[in-house]
Every structure is written in C-alpha cells, then in structure tokens.
Amino acid sequence: MNALLSQLFPLLYGACFLALLWQAFKVMGQGFKAIPRPGDQGAAGSGLASQPQVQPNSDRTGRLTIHPELLDADGQLTQEDLLTVRFSGDNEQPAVPGDPS
Template structure:
C-alpha cells in the first residue's frame, strides 16, 4: 500500500496530462472546421464571402421561379410582448 501512495500522484498527473492533450486535440479539430476569411473550402466553393448577398428561400418562389405575390401566413404565440401591427404600420 505504501508503493501505491507514492506512485498515485505521478499516475494521476500522467492521466491528467493525457486527458488535457486529448482535449486540446479535439478543440483544434473543431477550430479547423470553422472556415475563416481567406480559407479555400474543401468542397470547391470558392465564391468567398457572402456578406451582403441576398438569399431567397425556395419556399418563396412560385412555379416560374419568381417571388410569390401571395399573402404569407404568420404565427403569433400567446405572450408575445410586441403590439399587433396594422396594415398601415411601417
């Protein structure tokens, strides 16, 4: 039992360092997964930054591919703190 008492701090420290090393490896993989400005995408999408570009969801297009002119449905939940808008509000 005396040997275990002397070796325990070293064993504990070694396991701690091993787990710390593995944690940094996992975090590094996560940071590499996030694209940064100037990085080339692995998928071949080299269009670059989309800041300021308009994205239209396919649900908003009609059969001819134009923006729909239909009234869109909205959902309001009980407890909304906003006042209901009227048609003349801007």
C-alpha cells in the same frame, strides 16, 4: 507496498490528466479548423480549397434539410394541414374582442 502505491498514484493521476487534456485540445483544434474564416479561403495547406463552396443561404451540408416528421409513410412531403402556433411579442397591440382589425 502501500507506501509505493501512495507515491505512484499521484504520478499516474497526473499522467492521465495530462493525456486527457492533450486529447481535449486536439479535438477542439479540429473543431476550430472545421469553421472557415475569411483568411482561410484558398489558403495553402488548409484543405478547404478542394471542398465545394457552400451557398450562404443553405445549411452547412449544402443540401436541403427536411425534418422527418414532415414526410409521410412513402417518404414524400405530407399534404396534410400542419398545426402552427404563433406567440405574440411585447411590441404588438393586445387584441380586443370587439375590435374589427
């Protein structure tokens, strides 16, 4: 019985590995098909012709995205002042305390 399992285990392991590898390639293929490329617009059989065209300056959903932390308890945009942080870059002049500019 032990000899049978020692011979069967590599075969089962290899079969599982190949099945998972096949599934991984199928999932990656779906991801690659989700991104439209210049040659894919209106191509027959691509399935992209029936979908609405997204404006270039909007996000991938075609909807305005608002972060939930910008909404108040009623779901409206908050009117409170927001804290912002600005990081200076390497190409800016350092501020001098007595500098009028």
